[in-house]
Amino acid sequence: xxxxxxxxxxxxGSQEMDKDTHKQVHDEYLAQHREEKKKLTDKTEKRDExxxxxxxxxxxxxxxxxxFYKTIDEAYKHKTTMDTLxxxxxxxxxxxxxxTEQIESLKNNSLQEIDFTIMxxxxxxxxxxxxxxxxxxxKDSFIRKKIIDQNLSxxxxxxxxxxxxxxxPHLVKFKSDLEVEITMYGKEFDFDNxxxxxxxxxxxxxxxSFRDVFESLNEKINLLFxxxxxxxxxxxxxxxxxxxxxxxxxxxxxxIFLISHRDELVxxxxxxxxxxxxxxxxxxxxxxTQV
Numbered sequence: 001x002x003x004x005x006x007x008x009x010x011x012x013g014s015q016e017m018d019k020d021t022h023k024q025v026h027d028e029y030l031a032q033h034r035e036e037k038k039k040l041t042d043k044t045e046k047r048d049e050x051x052x053x054x055x056x057x058x059x060x061x062x063x064x065x066x067x068f069y070k071t072i073d074e075a076y077k078h079k080t081t082m083d084t085l086x087x088x089x090x091x092x093x094x095x096x097x098x099x100t101e102q103i104e105s106l107k108n109n110s111l112q113e114i115d116f117t118i119m120x121x122x123x124x125x126x127x128x129x130x131x132x133x134x135x136x137x138x139k140d141s142f143i144r145k146k147i148i149d150q151n152l153s154x155x156x157x158x159x160x161x162x163x164x165x166x167x168x169p170h171l172v173k174f175k176s177d178l179e180v181e182i183t184m185y186g187k188e189f190d191f192d193n194x195x196x197x198x199x200x201x202x203x204x205x206x207x208x209s210f211r212d213v214f215e216s217l218n219e220k221i222n223l224l225f226x227x228x229x230x231x232x233x234x235x236x237x238x239x240x241x242x243x244x245x246x247x248x249x250x251x252x253x254x255x256i257f258l259i260s261h262r263d264e265l266v267x268x269x270x271x272x273x274x275x276x277x278x279x280x281x282x283x284x285x286x287x288x289t290q291v
Contacts, residue, residue, distance in 0.1 A: 139177055148176060151213050158212045162205035166241045196233030204229060204242055227259045
């Protein structure tokens with residue numbers, strides 16, 4: 001019919017149509033053709049959708065087990081298996097999950113908000129203390145220089161006193177940067193230039209001097225250990241001088257423990273304690289008070 005209208009032939013009477021009638025008939029047939037074509041397209045799309053859905057559903061359907069058995073024993077065996085699985089499934093469905101309470105506890109109690117307040121405070125304290133340490137240890141620090149200058153005169157005074165008491169002829173003093181200057185008769189010496197006995201005298205004097213400075217800034221220390229320093233290169237005169245200083249300290253209510261291998265010191269102290277090491281073991285004799 002659409003072909004007839006295109007060729008200007010009436011589809012009913014097979015007669016040629018005039019121009020207006022041909023246009024009217026052609027437009028009607030053309031509209032009907034579009035409508036039918038649209039319906040065909042919609043039906044084709046729905047058919048494709050149904051095919052796709054059918055394919056999906058078919059893929060989801062499990063393959064049924066073969067329910068035909070060769071013998072009756074196989075059938076009973078399968079029935080027993082199905083009954084057992086059914087009972088197990090029912091038991092699992094009614095059994096309470098033992099991990100439910102633990103999961104709820106983890107959800108409600110285990111997750112805690114992290115508070116960095118204490119850590120931040122400790123970090124600030126650490127940074128502050130590191131800064132203070134640099135102020136006290138850096139040679140260019142004005143605070144370190146101020147502290148040293150306040151106590152340098154007293155330190156050098158006590159050092160000169162102990163050097164005189166112990167019998168070291170050298171002049172030793174600290175500079176503002178705590179470098180040590182050792183001279184004698186205008187000639188400078190290095191610490192390694194001194195003999196072993198002279199170094200021992202200087203070490204004892206330095207130790208006592210710094211102890212006096214610490215006590216002047218804080219409080220008295222009533223305990224002092226001298227571990228075999230008097231055995232390190234000191235002659236009889238040096239030992240007597242060092243012992244005299246220690247006895248003077250003991251009269252100031254200080255507890256002094258003198259560790260030495262010199263037998264001549266046994267009768268020069270108030271109390272002696274003998275330590276004996278044999279076979280890798282150390283034993284201590286009871287203190288012996290000397291009159």
